[in-house]
Amino acid sequence: xxxxxxxxxxxxxxxxxxxxxxxxxxxxxxxxxxxxxxxxxxxxxxxxxxxxxxxxxxxxxxxxxxxxxxxxxxxxxxxxxxxxxxxxxxxxxxxxxxxxxxxxxxxxxxxxxxxxxxxxxxxxxxxxxxxxxxxxxxxxxxxxxxxxxxxxxxxxxxxxxxxxxxxxxxxxxxxxxxxxxxxxxxxxxxxxxxxxxxxxxxxxxxxxxxxxxxxxxxxxxxxxxxxxxxxxxxxxxxxxxxxxxxxxxxxxxxxxxxxxxxxxxxxxxxxxxxxxxxxxxxxxxxxxxxxxxxxxxxxxxxxxxxxxxxxxx
Amino acid sequence: xxxxxxxxxxxxxxxxxxxxxxxxxxxxxxxxxxxxxxxxxxxxxxxxxxxxxxxxxxxxxxxxxxxxxxxxxxxxxxxxxxxxxxxxxxxxxxxxxxxxxxxxxxxxxxxxxxxxxxxxxxxxxxxxxxxxxxxxxxxxxxxxxxxxxxxxxxxxxxxxxxxxxxxxxxxxxxxxxxxxxxxxxxxxxxxxxxxxxxxxxxxxxxxxxxxxxxxxxxxxxxxxxxxxxxxxxxxxxxxxxxxxxxxxxxxxxxxxxxxxxxxxxxxxxxxxxxxxxxxxxxxxxxxxxxxx
Amino acid sequence: xxxxxxxxxxxxxxxxxxxxxxxxxxxxxxxxxxxxxxxxxxxxxxxxxxxxxxxxxxxxxxxxxxxxxxxxxxxxxxxxxxxxxxxxxxxxxxxxxxxxxxxxxxxxxxxxxxxxxxxxxxxxxxxxxxxxxxxxxxxxxxxxxxxxxxxxxxxxxxxxxxxxxxxxxxxxxxxxxxxxxxxxxxxxxxxxxxxxxxxxxxxxxxxxxxxxxxxxxxxxxxxxxxxxxxxxxxxxxxxxxxxxxxxxxxxxxxxxxxxxxxxxxxxxxxxxxxxxxxxxxxxxxxxxxxxxxxxxxxxxxxxxxxxxxxxxxxxxxxxxxx
Numbered sequence: 036x037x038x039x040x041x042x043x044x045x046x047x048x049x050x051x052x053x054x055x056x057x058x059x060x061x062x063x064x065x066x067x068x069x070x071x072x073x074x075x076x077x078x079x080x081x082x083x084x085x086x087x088x089x090x091x092x093x094x095x096x097x098x099x100x101x102x103x104x105x106x107x108x109x110x111x112x113x114x115x116x117x118x119x120x121x122x123x124x125x126x127x128x129x130x131x132x133x134x135x136x137x138x139x140x141x142x143x144x145x146x147x148x149x150x151x152x153x154x155x156x157x158x159x160x161x162x163x164x165x166x167x168x169x170x171x172x173x174x175x176x177x178x179x180x181x182x183x184x185x186x187x188x189x190x191x192x193x194x195x196x197x198x199x200x201x202x203x204x205x206x207x208x209x210x211x212x213x214x215x216x217x218x219x220x221x222x223x224x225x226x227x228x229x230x231x232x233x234x235x236x237x238x239x240x241x242x243x244x245x246x247x248x249x250x251x252x253x254x255x256x257x258x259x260x261x262x263x264x265x266x267x268x269x270x271x272x273x274x275x276x277x278x279x280x281x282x283x284x285x286x287x288x289x290x291x292x293x294x295x296x297x298x299x300x301x302x303x304x305x306x307x308x309x310x311x312x313x314x315x316x317x318x319x320x321x322x323x324x325x326x327x328x329x330x331x332x333x334x335x336x337x338x339x340x341x342x343x344x345x346x347x348x
Numbered sequence: 349x350x351x352x353x354x355x356x357x358x359x360x361x362x363x364x365x366x367x368x369x370x371x372x373x374x375x376x377x378x379x380x381x382x383x384x385x386x387x388x389x390x391x392x393x394x395x396x397x398x399x400x401x402x403x404x405x406x407x408x409x410x411x412x413x414x415x416x417x418x419x420x421x422x423x424x425x426x427x428x429x430x431x432x433x434x435x436x437x438x439x440x441x442x443x444x445x446x447x448x449x450x451x452x453x454x455x456x457x458x459x460x461x462x463x464x465x466x467x468x469x470x471x472x473x474x475x476x477x478x479x480x481x482x483x484x485x486x487x488x489x490x491x492x493x494x495x496x497x498x499x500x501x502x503x504x505x506x507x508x509x510x511x512x513x514x515x516x517x518x519x520x521x522x523x524x525x526x527x528x529x530x531x532x533x534x535x536x537x538x539x540x541x542x543x544x545x546x547x548x549x550x551x552x553x554x555x556x557x558x559x560x561x562x563x564x565x566x567x568x569x570x571x572x573x574x575x576x577x578x579x580x581x582x583x584x585x586x587x588x589x590x591x592x593x594x595x596x597x598x599x600x601x602x603x604x605x606x607x608x609x610x611x612x613x614x615x616x617x618x619x620x621x622x623x624x625x626x627x628x629x630x631x632x633x634x635x636x637x638x639x640x
Numbered sequence: 641x642x643x644x645x646x647x648x649x650x651x652x653x654x655x656x657x658x659x660x661x662x663x664x665x666x667x668x669x670x671x672x673x674x675x676x677x678x679x680x681x682x683x684x685x686x687x688x689x690x691x692x693x694x695x696x697x698x699x700x701x702x703x704x705x706x707x708x709x710x711x712x713x714x715x716x717x718x719x720x721x722x723x724x725x726x727x728x729x730x731x732x733x734x735x736x737x738x739x740x741x742x743x744x745x746x747x748x749x750x751x752x753x754x755x756x757x758x759x760x761x762x763x764x765x766x767x768x769x770x771x772x773x774x775x776x777x778x779x780x781x782x783x784x785x786x787x788x789x790x791x792x793x794x795x796x797x798x799x800x801x802x803x804x805x806x807x808x809x810x811x812x813x814x815x816x817x818x819x820x821x822x823x824x825x826x827x828x829x830x831x832x833x834x835x836x837x838x839x840x841x842x843x844x845x846x847x848x849x850x851x852x853x854x855x856x857x858x859x860x861x862x863x864x865x866x867x868x869x870x871x872x873x874x875x876x877x878x879x880x881x882x883x884x885x886x887x888x889x890x891x892x893x894x895x896x897x898x899x900x901x902x903x904x905x906x907x908x909x910x911x912x913x914x915x916x917x918x919x920x921x922x923x924x925x926x927x928x929x930x931x932x933x934x935x936x937x938x939x940x941x942x943x944x945x946x947x948x949x950x951x952x953x954x955x956x957x958x959x960x961x962x
Contacts, residue, residue, distance in 0.1 A: 053479040061491065169376070172627065176620035178571045180578045180591075181612035184598060188605050286484025290575055294598070304487070305579060308494045320483075320491055327482045530745035533705055534805075538759045538812065539732035548758075552749040 043335050047328055054324040055104050062317045063096075090314070112318035117310050122318035125303060131205055133299035136291060137284045139219035144226030145277060151227075152234025153269075157261065159239060167231060174228025179287045183221035183294035190217055202298055218295045222287060226280050233276045237269035244268070271341060278334025282327045374631065380624025387618050391437035400428035402435040402588050411604045420610050423593070424600055429607065432588035433614050439582075439589045440618060443500065444569035447507035452562050454508070455515025460546055460554070462516065463523030474520070477513040485510035489572050493581045500583050503576065507569050518561045522554045564626035567619045574615045590615045643717065644678035645848050646702070646735075646816055651675040651711035653694075653701045669921045671697040673872035675711070679816065684842060684849040686863035686880060688856060688895070690917050694872040695852045696740075699818050702850075703735055704728070715816075733763055736809035740821035742801035746793040752779070752804055753789030759811040778807040782837060799830035803837065810841070816848045824855060835862060856899040860884045865954070868892045871920060871928040878954020888956040891929045927959065935960060 087093050091102060106113065112122040155167035191199040203214040241247065242265050250260045289301030300319065307315035390397070399419070406426035414421040420429040462473040480488075492506035526532060527550070535545040576582050577591025578598075585592060590611045597607025653672040658664040672694040679685045687695045701708040704720065713720035715731060723731050739745035746755060756775035760766040766774050776786040782803040793801060802822065809817055822838065823831040839862065841847060853859050859866055860880055867877040868889065876889040887893045917932075918924055924931050930940035937959060945957045 049475065050479060050482065053475065054482060057479055057483075061495065172376070172623055173620060176567065176616055176623050178574050178578075178612075178615055178619065180575060180594065181616055184594070184601070184608050184612055188601065188609070192602070192605075282482070282484050286486040287575075289486060289490070290578065293579065304490070308490070308579075308581070316491060316494070320487065323484060323487050324482055327484065331482065530739040530741055531747045533700075534737070534739065534745055534808070536705055537703060537732060537735075537737045538762065538808070539729040540758075540762060544762070549747050549750070553747070 039339050040336060043332060043339070047332050050328055051108075051325070052104070054328065055107055055321060056100075058317060058320045058324070059100055059103055061320075062313065107321050112321060113314045115307075115315045116312045117307075117315070122315055122322075125315075126300065126319070126322055129298045129300065129303060132203065132297055133285070133288055133292070133301070135203075135211055135215050136218055136222060136288050136297065136299065137281065139215045140223035140226060140284050140288075141277065141281060143219055143223035144230050144280070147223075147227040148230025149234050149273065152231040153238055153261075153266070155231065156235045156238035156242065164235075167235070171228040171231040174224050175232075177224055178290075179222055179225070180290040180294050182224050183218065183291055186217050186221050187294060199295075202296070214297075218291045218297060221294070222284060222291045225287075226284060229280060230273065230276065234269065234273050237272040238265055241265050241268040271338065274334065274337055274341060278330060278337075281330045285323065285326055285330075374628045376624050377628025377632075380621045380628065383617055383621030384625060387437050387614075387621065388441065390434050391441050394431075394434040394438060398428075398431035398434045400431040402427060402432045403586050404428070411600065411607075413604070414606055421604065421606050423596055423607055429593070429610055432593060433590070433611060436588040436590045436593060436611070436614070437618075439500070439587065440570055440573060440615070443503050443507065443573045443583075444566055446504040447511065447569045447573075448562050448566050450504060450508035451511035451515050451565070452558060455512040456519040456554075456558050458512070459516035459519030459521075460523045460550060463520035464527055464542070464546055464550065466524070466527075470520075473516070477516050480509075480513040483510075485568075486572060486575055489576055490579065490581060493576055498576075498581045498584060503573060503581075503583065506576070507572050510572065511565050511569065514565065515558065515561065519554055519558055522557060523550055526550050526553055560626060560630045563622065563629055567622035567626060570615065570619050570622065645681045645683075645716060646679040646850070647712075647714040648678070648698075648702055649676045649712040649714075651698055651701055651713065652709045653697050653706065654709055667921050669919075670872050670923055671920055672701060672708070673923070675869070675872070675874055677867055677874065677877065679848050679850060681815070682846050682848055683865065684851055684863045686851045686853065686859035686866035687869060688853055688859050688866060689869035690895075691854060692917055692920065693869045694920065695869050696820050698869070699737070699820050699850060699852050703737060703818060705737070729763070733812040734814050735816045735818065736812060736814040737818045737820060738802075738805050738809050738822045741825050742798045742805055743825075745805050746801055746808075748793055751790055751792055752796075755804070756789075756808055756811055759808065763812055765812070775807075775811070778810055779804075781810070781841070782807045797830075798826050799834060802826060802830075802834050806834075806837065806841070810845075814847070816850065818850045818852070820852045821854070822851075823858065824853065831858075838862070856884055856895060868895065871918065871923050873928060873957070875929065875958065876950075876954070876956040878950055878952060878956075882950075882952035883954065886952065888950055888961050889929075889958045890933045890935050890960070894932075927957075 084093075091099055094102070110123060112126075114121050115125060118125065151167055151171075155164040158164045187199060190196045197217045198214055203211045205211065242261070247260060247264055250264050251257070255264075285300075288299060289304060291297070292299040292301035293305065300323070303315070304319050306312075307319065404427060406422060406428075408426070409418065409422055410426040411424055412418050412422040412426070414429075418428050418430070420433065422428055423432070458473060458477075462470045488510050489506040492509055493502055496502040496505065532545055532549065535549055540548075573582065574589075574591035574594070577589040578595045580592075580595065582589045582592050593611035594608050594615070597604070597609070597611060600607050651672055652674060655669040655671055657667045657669065675694075675698045677685065677687075687698065689695050697706070700706045702713045702720070704713075704723075708721065711721075715734060718727075718731070720731060746752075750758075753772065753775050756778060757766075757771040760771045760774060765771075772789070775789060779786055779788055784800060784803055784807070788796070788800075788804070793804070796804065802825075806822075819838065823834050826834060835858065838849070842849060849862070851859060851863050863880045865878065866880040866883050867874045868883065868887070868891065869875070870891050876883055876887060876892045883892060884896060887896055918928070924941070926942045927933070927936075927940045927945050930936045933940065939959050943959075945959045945962055947955050947957050948961050949955045950961070
């Protein structure tokens with residue numbers, strides 16, 4: 036088990052390095068002089084030169100790369116060009132909101148998706164199954180901002196059940212929960228639909244296997260067959276998909292945060308885009324990827340815990 | 349055995365024909381196809397069927413509710429929502445079709461060549477693809493458009509970039525299996541070049557899987573394009589885009605909710621239609637997945 | 641006979657596998673250790689042995705479908721291993737292969753006609769109408785109607801597909817055909833027809849054959865000479881009449897006794913296969929066969945036997961006959 040964990044941790048290192056390299060390249064292939072882009076066309080030559088020195092853009096490319104990578108690996112992502120505050124600090128201040136939202140959506144996706152998927156699989160090709168399939172197809176097709184706007188219109192503006200603006204007081208759990216419900220439903224809808232489909236198909240697959248037939252043949256009650264043998268084997272693909280989907284959730288949280296006017300990574304990234312804060316964008320891109328790599332790592336480890344075969348491989 | 353020769357073209361597509369036949373008998377696919385077809389027609393015929401010029405501003409009837417001269421109402425500049433929706437379909441379809449075509453060709457080629465060559469090269473390429481996959485596609489698209497500047501071509505590039513890695517993966521997996529088949533070895537024995545084997549013998553065999561993938565990813569591309577436009581990184585105004593219209597409508601959501609509802613509905617319909625078609629095609633081409 | 645058509649000297653192919661974490665172990669599978677033989681023009685040469693002995697690997701290595709690690713392969717005096725580009729392409733015309741599995745050897749999305757005409761186009765033998773006529777003639781030669789040209793492989797049975805595979809091998813008018821277990825994947829009832837076809841083609845076209853098989857009775861019927869392979873080496877070689885009727889090597893004897901004889905009087909004699917074939921990743925020292933050999937002597941486990949000429953033609957590698 037220790038070797039397994041060590042192997043996965045080691046495998047994540049080149050991925051992180053590669054991610055940093057890609058970010059470095061993407062930011063530098065932009066046409067134009069970043070200093071002039073930031074300062075505008077009217078900037079004096081001295082001001083531009085000063086900014087270039089401040090950003091380290093006058094250094095040779097490999098020095099810039101080395102500085103960037105070593106800083107990033109030690110948690111130093113630079114400072115915002117607009118506010119001058121360290122990026123990590125700015126992100127840290129709003130990260131809890133984004134994590135609240137992502138976690139709530141994930142929980143919602145699993146709590147709705149898994150039971151519905153099992154239910155549909157057990158009633159294969161009957162009305163329940165057909166309905167579940169059609170609804171999940173519909174859920175999958177909702178762009179996050181459209182579901183957000185529709186929910187906002189119905190529950191926020193029409194029935195006034197939930198707040199329209201989501202700036203929660205982080206010290207008040209009840210407030211956080213109350214304000215995360217609508218955004219989480221909007222964001223978690225596609226995930227719930229997706230998990231429903233994956234669970235259904237994994238369940239059907241595992242119920243068709245020989246060991247299920249054997250279990251039934253030796254007289255294990257059907258209920259036990261489904262919950263013990265069927266679900267245990269169906270859970271592996273579901274865990275994989277949940278892990279993959281968290282990445283999508285993190286990305287799509289940008290849209291949810293705009294619609295519900297919640298603070299979070301998404302709001303920062305849109306702000307940085309509008310203010311051409313390239314240092315911020317670069318730092319955010321790295322932070323997003325770190326989050327995804329960590330999520331993938333956790334999924335992998337979880338997978339290893341659940342599937343005894345993986346550890347030996 | 350009768351020796352009559354049938355038309356070769358028909359014979360060659362018989363696998364496709366069967367799949368299409370199966371897909372056609374599935375009501376979900378049929379409905380999805382109809383939805384897509386209607387939207388495609390709307391996009392093509394927009395110049396003739398749109399009741400108004402999408403840029404024409406009617407100062408007197410700004411934010412008019414649906415009905416009468418403006419069936420779906422007008423926006424804050426007094427422009428006809430229906431006409432703008434019809435024209436907006438063009439952008440949605442052009443960007444997503446373009447992006448998927450680019451991703452399909454580039455990603456598919458990368459996957460086939462990488463799987464075919466195998467070994468360390470393959471490991472390296474797939475590692476690079478994994479890195480691309482570890483960027484959330486919306487964030488990657490957002491940053492690429494932000495850096496390149498929002499216009500139609502850059503949108504296509506950005507969305508294609510987010511879809512290359514999945515296409516490489518979907519093309520690589522069957523290539524790995526196919527290159528072990530004896531007919532590939534026969535190709536070597538017959539003196540065929542590697543390129544001939546890849547594009548004449550492996551490509552036709554993986555095409556169904558890649559096409560199904562393309563139809564499913566079309567839906568994603570439409571969604572990403574709409575999302576980028578909603579954030580404000582779409583094709584520049586005054587060109588109507590569905591995401592941009594939703595964004596404009598969202599700013600007036602208290603007074604005129606239909607401004608956000610209708611374009612949102614249009615995006616939802618198109619994505620739903622594409623998903624339905626893609627789903628049906630997948631079920632039809634892969635008998636194992638049928639009803640799963 | 642004068643100059644051989646094909647000459648193979650000391651052919652070797654090892655596969656390297658790396659397994660394990662954190663310290664990967666390197667495993668070398670010695671699929672083909674040392675294989676030498678010659679085939680004369682018009683001759684049918686058989687290569688027999690149990691599955692896993694390296695006979696298919698040897699056949700593929702001499703065709704350069706996999707790159708051999710060592711050894712010399714000469715075709716009509718021309719070095720096959722150093723051939724590149726157009727020289728290799730020209731050699732490919734002369735040596736063709738018929739595969740074991742008729743289901744995977746044809747591209748499932750290519751019509752039979754296209755599969756037969758493509759090699760002609762690639763090698764500039766024929767195009768268009770001419771190629772189509774040639775393809776139809778080849779189909780007729782292997783016993784299929786010209787209507788098959790526009791059909792896809794899945795419309796044919798295993799035996800028919802194998803005929804198509806043979807026709808495809810003939811498109812380039814080769815002199816040597818490597819037949820890798822050409823009938824072992826077919827129904828017994830179909831095997832005879834395909835074998836008969838191969839024999840007719842051999843006589844009509846004067847083809848040479850390298851016939852790889854585990855089935856001694858098939859080899860006895862088809863081949864002039866035969867070599868018995870064990871763990872990547874040839875242990876006995878000679879005229880098929882002599883080797884298969886009166887083998888010298890204990891392994892060849894064991895194979896012969898395991899092979900069914902169509903004689904009711906022999907019923908009840910159980911095949912005496914002793915032990916399993918050892919892993920090619922870890923071959924025993926000395927004579928590779930000694931752990932299974934009933935007549936093993938102390939010398940067998942230490943020293944590899946030398947090649948000795950046999951009385952009835954050919955030779956054997958065994959200390960009993962050294």
